[in-house]
Amino acid sequence: MTPSSLVTPASPKTIQPDWDFDGLRRAYDAISDIALGELKLDVYPSQIEVITFEQMLDAYSSIGMPLMYKHWSFGKHFARDELMYRHGLRNLAYEIVINSNPCIAYLMEENSMMMQTLVTAHAAFGHNHFFKNNNLFKQWTDANGILDYLEFAKTYIARCEDRYGEDAVERVLDAAHALMAQGVNRYPRRKTHSLRDEEQRARVRRDEQERSYNELWRSIPASARSHRSTTESERRQLLGLPEENVLYFLEKKAPLLKTWQREILRIVRHVAQYFYPQKQTKMMNEGCATFVHYHVMNRLHDTGFLDDGAMMEFLQSHTGAVFQPDFDHRGYGGINPYAMGFGMMQDIKRVCESPTDEDRAWLPEIAGSGDWVNVLKEGWANHRDESFIRQFLSPELMRKMKFFDLADDSKSDLVVKAIHNERGYQTIRTKLANQFDVVQNEPEIEVVDVDLDGDRKLILHHRVYSGILTEEKDTRMVLQHLADLWGYEVVLAEVAAQSDTVLKQHNAAPKRGVLVA
């Protein structure tokens, strides 16, 4: 027993308004009984870290990671967030949680004891369970290795800065960041290596290149090699085309990059891949965590751990988080993932426990099963936002949220295509699922060919669906980065998916001396 707990008169049954470490521990234990006992959650061990608001801003700006390599863009985000926070334009999130093992959850020191309890239930149990059990996370992220890998990335990039100068490294990072969205594999190809091995593998790769380097190869006359011409299919096979992961392609195939530049592309690619599941499961992840904290807090109130005052405080904070402004409300900023997620989880629980006939028709597998704990856990494990909505969104919830679907052809007036009625449920469910589908909301871009025999022009295609092209200015800037990395000309053709006709073309030529000689 610690000395502090000897002098604290607090009864172990209730919480104090202000938090202390002993209180945190008791709250954790109380939550743990409910979360693991009743909800049967399966979590990584937790590490709860108490931080100041400034440290929270720090974490914000480095995309929520406790350690990150250095880049000016993080400084920019920090400055912006700080300014907004100081001017009271934005509140900080109450918590940040990291998909790592042990699962790290940040608590801000300004929070009350009730908030700390809420955040612990939300992050250290809700998000934690989701990270550990959702298939996407299991498949694409390595919670055991991420912190080690980031440590490696940080020191590697710092070493590069020492050796090649901050400017040189910055240029590579700028270019890589611009292509981050094109730096993920959307579909599994082969088993990825554990991130923990990456540092080892990087070293072996480098050593091997140094060992097998032979000056002789450079002296072979160019003409002896240049006459080789390849057929298109040979060439595409050789280069592993088409390739959706542009960063991967550049890392492996860009002709002029140095080893360290490739390694940096690889690091950025890994970071992008690590966060890709979070993008795809934002709504579910928050829904899961919110559902867990709501259940836990209510149960803590039942057991008397939370008194009525704390419960009121909780409800105020909770309703604020799950508030969904209407589309015509000033504060509308899209569908609130907390509201949508929490709504769906509560709705599933309702359908399991007391279904209506409508629920039986729409959700026959789960309606009336009673076992909502397992239904939810199954759902959290096997879905992402898009498929979860397709599977579980009930008419009841659509009515509650008063969803309607607008068709927009970018020209004429908007048409209300479906509303929350019998005729519209199916349309809304499908369209909403599409709206949450990351793959459909990001341009689908592939490297399709390289003119190996000619001027080495890199050819990319954007498959255009429903005539939605890319935004011109940003695309031009990204392509410039791409051309700088590739070292030769780059062309992005926007090709209509149905007809294969080229709708628009963007070209970029490398600026010599920016990234490659």
Next chain:
Amino acid sequence: MNIVDRRLNPRGKSLSNRRRFIRRARKELTEAVRKATGERSVTDLGGEDKVWIKADRLREPQIHHSGEHGERDHVLPGNKTFEEGDLIKRPESQSGAGRGSEGAEDGEGQDAFQFALSQEEFLDIFFDDLELPDLLRKQMKASDSFTPVRAGHSISGSVSNLNLKRTMKNSVSRRIALRRPRPAEIEAFEAELAGLAEAETPEDIARREELVVQLEDHRRRSKRIPFIDPVDVRYNRFEMVPQPVTSAVMFCLMDVSGSMTEHMKDLAKRFYKLLYLFLSRRYKNVEVIFIRHTHVAKEVDEETFFTSTETGGTVVSTAFEEMQRVVTARYPRDQWNIYAAQASDGDNFSTDNGKVSALLKKIILPMCQYFAYIEVNDEGGRELNTDLWRTYDSLVKSGSPIAMRKVSERSQIFPVFRELFARDQQPAQRAAYDT
């Protein structure tokens, strides 16, 4: 579960990112800072400043869908009156109904960007690439200079630091406490014993035996209890305190005779302020001495320096004499970096010019790190060179390090200042001036 208290971790984790950002936005920030300093009065300079930066270099581009083409669906919450098939007028100037405020906010945030510079950063940029001559040398010398300062007593130390008074005080109190016999007591016993050596009476014999025992006891005690015990010893303790040798004193010399107009004084004031700011960036400790002069010179406080007007002629050499007096009295040259900045309208008694020239060359310039002279004029300026200007000019031509400029408008201050302290000034360039 594991709870870690990170609140005391080193702060400013993102500082290096911030530094990188500032470096990236250097050009834009410098522009913004220049604009800010130009617009505002100089006394404003140095607060926390917010500047707007707008730069493609700070954009983080990503390929994303454009809101201007194609067909799409928006599923929105909060339907109130719409029925299937209703037509809604396209909202104007929005990329798409569904993206609403989010899109607009993002777009704006990307283009223009408000950034709060701390005072430090603001001035750093302001003083960017400015250096004073001979500065580095002095700074190298000045680093890590320590002075021992008395700091109480310690029980260990070197013999030379023994504090005798303290030690003896401890010794006395210990001897009293342990009742160590004083030598006088022993002597008294010894004398009495000697007197009783031939004693015959039984009382005397008894007394003698008693005395022998007592004397024995006293001698034993005085041997056991040392006069000075190691526990008594105290040494003087010294702490090495880093000494701010990086101190600078800045002399502001100004002609306050009637020929100086308010406008000229205003120009001079700005010049001094900038120099002061610059020095306070470079030195831990900067003192400013204001010396005004007419035909007599006097050290005054800042208020008087800038506000009060005097009548009288103009004898510049008096200011130099006053400065020399102050330096000799208070600012030994091995501990202070001396900077002097003189502002004048160029008037001087013609008979005084020779003395000025001699004083400058023999006394003032050798003791100064840097000597700057600005000649302030009323707007429009004068074409002719003044007496003082010509005097200094001839000094410069003969190789003396004087930086001199003519200033007639507020907007000329900043460029003049930059030029005056521009980095890598060669002695020859330093002496150069424009006419």
